[in-house]
């Protein structure tokens with residue numbers, strides 16, 4: 001059985017040690033060499049792409065980083081999976097894109113907007129996801 005002063009020392013010592021570990025891990029996480037956000041490649045085009053993504057509610061149907069609707073394919077790694085040209089065709093199409101049955105909205109985007117969305121997908125596709133890449137919605141596994 002600990003005496004009162006031993007218990008206090010145990011509590012204060014334990015708190016100090018875990019606090020120092022916490023501070024150390026925080027510093028480690030924020031070291032530039034451990035960056036996982038790929039922020040260096042965020043340029044104006046990426047920001048514009050993100051705005052287009054938000055204002056058109058793409059997440060109503062698609063997931064990105066696993067968040068959003070499960071109606072349409074996961075798009076975090078869409079550039080790896082499909083390539084720039086395919087994605088641009090989908091976004092610029094004047095007809096609803098639907099080779100696999102469900103309909104994508106026919107946005108008929110101009111080239112600049114489609115390029116911006118592609119830039120956004122490229123940035124997000126290069127984020128280090130600690131292996132989340134393997135956890136995607138079922139539709140994104142459909143290949144052709």
Ligand code: HEC
Nearest residue numbers: 056058061072073087090097098099100101102103104105
């Ligand atoms: C109404 C639901 C809906 C909305 C909103 C929507 N999409 Fe889609 N999208 C789909 C569906 C369904 C598909 C799959 C079509 C197919 O392959 O048959 C698709 C396919 C795609 C693909 C090709 C994915 C692949 O793996 O083949 C891209 C890229 C894409 N959408 C981007 C977007 C972007 C960017 C937005 C917002 C500007 C958006 N979508 C909004 C339903 C939607």
